[in-house]
Amino acid sequence: MENTTPAKKQIVFSAIQPSGSITLGNYLGAVKNWVKMQDNPEYNCIYALADLHTITVRQDPAQFRKNIIDMYASIMACGIDVEKAPFFIQSHNPDHAVMAWILDCYTQFGELSRMTQFKDKSAKHADNINAGLFTYPSLMAGDILLYQADKVPVGSDQMQHLELTRDIANRFNGIYGNVFKIPEGFIPKDGARVMSLQNPTAKMSKSDENANSFILLSDDDNVIMKKFKRAITDSEAKVRYAEGKDGINNLMSIYSAVTGLSYEQIEHDFDGKGYGDFKTAVGEAVVAELSPIRKRYQEYVSDKKYIEECYTKSVEFVQRFSHRTVEKAMKKIGYILPKH
Numbered sequence: 001m002e003n004t005t006p007a008k009k010q011i012v013f014s015a016i017q018p019s020g021s022i023t024l025g026n027y028l029g030a031v032k033n034w035v036k037m038q039d040n041p042e043y044n045c046i047y048a049l050a051d052l053h054t055i056t057v058r059q060d061p062a063q064f065r066k067n068i069i070d071m072y073a074s075i076m077a078c079g080i081d082v083e084k085a086p087f088f089i090q091s092h093n094p095d096h097a098v099m100a101w102i103l104d105c106y107t108q109f110g111e112l113s114r115m116t117q118f119k120d121k122s123a124k125h126a127d128n129i130n131a132g133l134f135t136y137p138s139l140m141a142g143d144i145l146l147y148q149a150d151k152v153p154v155g156s157d158q159m160q161h162l163e164l165t166r167d168i169a170n171r172f173n174g175i176y177g178n179v180f181k182i183p184e185g186f187i188p189k190d191g192a193r194v195m196s197l198q199n200p201t202a203k204m205s206k207s208d209e210n211a212n213s214f215i216l217l218s219d220d221d222n223v224i225m226k227k228f229k230r231a232i233t234d235s236e237a238k239v240r241y242a243e244g245k246d247g248i249n250n251l252m253s254i255y256s257a258v259t260g261l262s263y264e265q266i267e268h269d270f271d272g273k274g275y276g277d278f279k280t281a282v283g284e285a286v287v288a289e290l291s292p293i294r295k296r297y298q299e300y301v302s303d304k305k306y307i308e309e310c311y312t313k314s315v316e317f318v319q320r321f322s323h324r325t326v327e328k329a330m331k332k333i334g335y336i337l338p339k340h
């Protein structure tokens with residue numbers, strides 16, 4: 001792995017939960033940027049599968065195991081190359097659990113109570129509002145702070161967690177001196193919040209009950225085209241970006257994120273055409289982007305040995321950075337460390 005000089009380059013860290021298949025929202029909001037940043041020589045990137053976070057919602061063991069491998073293979077298929085950016089499994093590095101506990105003790109009950117993801121998920125899983133669901137943000141803060149990350153590419157729904165991460169880090173630094181780098185979010189211009197195709201005022205989410213509301217990376221070309229054709233729009237029948245046209249705005253934002261075309265260009269190209277033509281164009285652009293990923297996924301997922309090699313090598317690489325931060329924080333707090 002090349003990135004052995006983290007001091008000079010900016011450090012990028014991000015993670016995704018293995019809670020099911022990747023949606024177009026996850027891809028455009030986060031993973032597409034992971035790949036871009038990995039290929040940019042200004043950055044040293046570290047990525048993780050946040051499987052410790054996932055058990056805040058009860059998981060079936062066999063399905064969970066499968067999701068971890070599937071998600072790992074899917075992210076690799078999106079273009080992550082562990083030779084450029086280590087991609088490890090969070091539970092393989094115990095420093096995350098240690099740092100989460102430490103940060104729990106520097107995070108206030110009131111702060112955690114205000115997190116919208118906590119409120120949403122407790123409403124959705126009212127029979128299992130466990131302590132982990134509540135302290136989820138300090139585990140996430142630990143993920144980021146352990147690697148002294150400068151930038152964190154995420155979708156806009158994670159900004160609140162990122163703000164809390166900054167507050168916790170500033171609080172800790174305020175007491176003990178400069179222990180943690182203060183990270184910044186990195187939100188894409190288009191695709192930061194991909195909306196449901198069936199209810200464009202709500203976020204596209206893989207846990208939505210209506211399968212027509214989301215696109216999965218595993219959907220085949222026909223399914224993708226069908227889902228776009230059924231997407232909810234308005235009655236104006238004019239392709240333009242405007243307040244109140246949530247369905248069309250969402251489709252334009254997806255189209256722009258995938259093709260790189262500006263809204264003006266899209267409006268110009270579809271001037272005089274109806275929504276049917278536009279939906280077909282969006283569907284085709286998404287198919288062109290996702291179908292090579294689906295093919296690569298098939299190759300990776302059937303090569304368990306290669307995947308194993310990638311995550312093992314990755315965790316070995318990142319641990320020396322995370323361990324340095326844990327020891328630094330522990331010493332500042334007053335802990336006595338073993339002699340090595």
Ligand code: ATP
Pocket residue numbers: 015016017018019023025026027028029030153154155156157158191192193194195203204205206207208
């Ligand atoms: P769930 O639906 O189970 O709550 P999720 O689809 O929100 O999960 P996460 O694993 O929580 O997925 O998120 C992974 C990354 O994808 C995060 O960076 C998040 O901000 C981003 N993301 C999730 N949904 C969207 C979306 N609709 N648009 C843009 N980015 C998104």
Ligand code: LTN
Pocket residue numbers: 013014015016017050053139140143144152153154158161
């Ligand atoms: N909470 C994030 C996943 C996540 C994460 C992180 C993202 C866990 N740890 C660290 C960025 C940095 C989510 O996507 N729901």
